[in-house]
Amino acid sequence: MxxxxxxxxxxxxxxxxxxxxxxxxxxxxxxxxxxxxxxxxxxxxxxxxxxxxxxxxxxxxxxxxxxxxxxxxxxxxxxxxxxxxxxxxxxxxxxxxxxxxxxxxxxxxKDNPLEEWGSAIIVKRESPVKTLADFRGKDFICRGLTAFGGWLMAKRSFIESGLDPEREFKSLRSTPTHDNVVYAVYNGAADGGSVRTGTLEKMAADGKIKIEDFRVIQQVQDGFPLAHSTKLYPxxxxxxxxxxxxxxxxxxxxxxxxxxxxxxxxxxxxxxxxxKPADYSPVTECLIIVQHGPYAGMDLPNRESESVKMPRKGGVAKRKARE
The missing domain is CATH 3.40.190.10 (Periplasmic binding protein-like II)
Incomplete structure (x- = not known):
């Protein structure tokens, strides 16, 4: 009731x-x-x-x-x-x-304080997808096209890997909650999806899923206790x-x-x-790279802009050979 x-x-x-x-x-x-x-x-x-x-x-x-x-x-x-x-x-x-x-x-x-967060790009355990490049021609789902951990962090990772998600995915859909993304991937409604860090762990703790039924693509090993595929942000x-x-x-x-x-x-x-409030400039940097909202058309104001060409009209960013 x-x-x-x-x-x-x-x-x-x-x-x-x-x-x-x-x-x-x-x-x-x-x-x-x-x-x-x-x-x-x-x-x-x-x-x-x-x-x-x-x-x-x-x-x-x-x-x-x-x-x-x-x-x-x-x-x-x-x-x-x-x-x-x-x-x-x-x-x-x-x-x-x-x-x-x-x-x-x-x-x-688990009683450990966390001051940063990121995004996990997930697939079902038996999925043939092993790398970000394998998502070409695949159906992808996220929490929202303006959601930071739900999509924009992952979008940056795809762009920096040389893949333009809006053009090279078979489809890119959104759903209102992170939990729905996980269920869509598990049920085969999408080949993969992106969720904020901690989503899989919380759902598993709540008995909603078994975490071993999923894999995290391009999982970063940096000591952060939650599975993630992207950079971490405040x-x-x-x-x-x-x-x-x-x-x-x-x-x-x-x-x-x-x-x-x-x-x-x-x-x-x-x-x-x-x-006290963190420094949110790394978030601004991400929004410039993915050309989101008021940051569309802007370039990075620091030396990283020398190695990353900003995507225009959905175009993918390119990195110099030195990387």
Whole structure:
């Protein structure tokens, strides 16, 4: 009954946030949360953070889980006050709408703190695909074409390997959640897919899949405890929208960074806590390489631009022979 009720109420709440002016639904400060594993999961994981902030900061906070489009538009139109989203969406919203990161997530895997994340390019165990090049002519699925860990990180890896995914895949489709990507690969609906680090491990821990049924293509061996195919980037930020007073943003940042792993908010979100904002310039670099959003047409401002020619109109990047 609760699940059915949530399925009805959350879309209505999101609609109210998007279409009503300012904070018309209440005087609460609204935190938009990217629901990349679904609305119900996001609600369960992040409502305790709103309760924690309400107790620590002295103002009322509420969490509203949203998909990519709803979150982006809510920030753009000033309908929310804070937001928690992937690193790439944050960088884009910071550039276009003056949002600022106030804290960076410290994730957790088996009690080990993780301050970075990446993407895993996966296939079913018995798949003939062994390398990135083997995806030519194959069906590929991702969480969303604008999702950072769900697609853009993997897209960079394909481009830098000499493969243009938009032109050389048989098909490139998206689905709303990382879990759906995993199920599509397992059920044969796609030859491969990309998911954020930790997706396979969490689904296996939840009893949803057997991790041995999958392989990670071009798996990086760098000591990071979660299987991944790509470079690693700074974890998700909590960000304040441009209209939020500095004093309030600073108070929220202070409360978040004071959160300990043993407190209910951290336990519910399955995280270690938060730290001061990370340097998100590596994310900007990735977005330039894949020519995403406001970074389309831009070149890298550092010496790496000498060895990577940026793709134009879907064209694949080329590397010099020295590599």
């Amino acid at each position: 609760n699940a059915k009720l949530n399925a009805v109420l959350f879309p209505l709440l999101v609609a109210l946030v998007i279409f009503l002016p300012g904070n018309a639904i209440s005087e609460e400060y609204i935190i938009a949360v990217l629901a990349n594993r679904g609305l119900t999961v996001a609600e369960k994981e992040w409502n305790p953070t709103a309760e924690y902030l309400s107790a620590q900061v002295g103002h009322s906070f509420s969490v509203v889980p949203m998909d990519d489009t709803a979150l982006y538009n809510s920030v753009k139109n000033g309908k929310v006050d804070f937001f928690y989203t992937n690193s790439a969406m944050y960088v884009e919203l910071s550039k276009l709408h003056n949002a600022r990161a106030i804290a960076t997530l410290i994730n957790r895997h 974890e998700y930020p909590m960000a304040a929208c441009s209209h939020v007073p500095d004093s309030l943003a600073d108070a929220v940042a202070e409360a978040l960074t004071a959160l300990s792993p043993s407190q209910p908010a951290a336990a519910a979100a399955k995280i270690t806590g938060w730290k």
